[in-house]
Structures are given as structure tokens and as C-alpha cells.
Amino acid sequence: MMIKPPFLARQLGVSLIEVMIAMLLISIMAATLLPLHQQRLRNSRDDRALETAMRLAESKLDELRQFAKLKQWQLLASGEEETEIGQVSFTVNWTTHAYQWQPESHSWLAAVAIQQQGNKHQLAVTVTWQNSMEQPQSFNLQAAVVVMPTLNTGPFGRRF
Numbered sequence: 001m002m003i004k005p006p007f008l009a010r011q012l013g014v015s016l017i018e019v020m021i022a023m024l025l026i027s028i029m030a031a032t033l034l035p036l037h038q039q040r041l042r043n044s045r046d047d048r049a050l051e052t053a054m055r056l057a058e059s060k061l062d063e064l065r066q067f068a069k070l071k072q073w074q075l076l077a078s079g080e081e082e083t084e085i086g087q088v089s090f091t092v093n094w095t096t097h098a099y100q101w102q103p104e105s106h107s108w109l110a111a112v113a114i115q116q117q118g119n120k121h122q123l124a125v126t127v128t129w130q131n132s133m134e135q136p137q138s139f140n141l142q143a144a145v146v147v148m149p150t151l152n153t154g155p156f157g158r159r160f
Contacts, residue, residue, distance in 0.1 A: 101120070122142070
């Protein structure tokens with residue numbers, strides 16, 4: 001027959017003090033992790049807004065490039081539009097500056113200065129919005145589009 005020590009014989013369950021200490025530790029951990037979780041959610045929302053802004057800028061730049069392909073330079077003008085996606089309001093601004101090649105100086109000059117339409121356009125698209133902390137954010141995308149004349153004839157005959 002085995003004899004149990006007296007302190008083991010009395011312990012048949014979990015004492016109230018142990019339960020209280022466990023609850024205290026769990027509540028401290030939850031109180032510590034909750035702000036971290038909220039910050040991570042905010043960062044996730046802001047990252048989604050940045051990705052949306054990038055896609056809006058790319059779409060607008062592609063749209064402006066399409067005007068260049070269609071040779072509708074007169075329609076290629078600066079502008080602004082607003083859109084709301086996922087409870088975030090985005091403002092898309094785009095500017096265009098025309099340049100004309102000057103063979104005498106071997107450089108691009110502003111088409112306005114020489115009263116021509118220009119065969120190179122410098123495009124800039126800026127998307128602005130406010131993040132989850134109501135701070136203004138912006139994303140800028142720039143590109144240049146050059147008009148390439150189509151060739152109807154060439155060294156190998158007529159092109160169709």
C-alpha cells in the first residue's frame with residue numbers, strides 16, 4: 001500500500017486563486033494583442049487603398065495612351081475625376097504637356113512655345129485619398145507618349 005503525501009491528498013481540483021491568476025493572464029494578453037490587431041487591420045485597409053490608387057493611375061494612363069494611338073491629341077487634355085471604391089474616395093488628376101522635336105537644336109521644346117500641337121506628350125497621373133487616420137495620401141505615375149507616324153509604303157512594298 002502506497003502512502004500519499006498530505007499535500008497531494010488534499011488537492012482534488014483547481015483552486016480559486018489559480019483560476020483567478022489564469023483569468024488575469026488571459027485578460028492581460030488580450031488587452032495587449034487587441035491594439036496590435038486593430039493596427040494590423042488599419043494597415044491592411046491602407047494597403048488596399050494604395051493598391052486601388054495604383055490601379056486607378058494605371059487605368060487612366062492606359063486610357064490616355066489609347067488616345068495617343070487613335071491620334072486624337074486634341075482630346076488629350078488635363079482633367080480630374082472622383083470615384084469612390086470600398087468606402088474610400090479617390091481623386092484622379094491628370095496633366096499632359098506637349099513637346100515638339102526641334103532638329104536644329106536636337107531637343108524637345110514645349111509645343112506651346114512654338115505654337116504646334118506636339119508629337120510627344122508627357123503624362124502625369126496623380127491619385128489622392130485619405131488613409132484610415134484621415135491623413136492625405138497620394139500616388140503619382142508618369143509616362144511619355146510619342147506619336148509614331150504610320151508607314152503606308154516601305155522598302156518591301158505597300159503596307160495594309
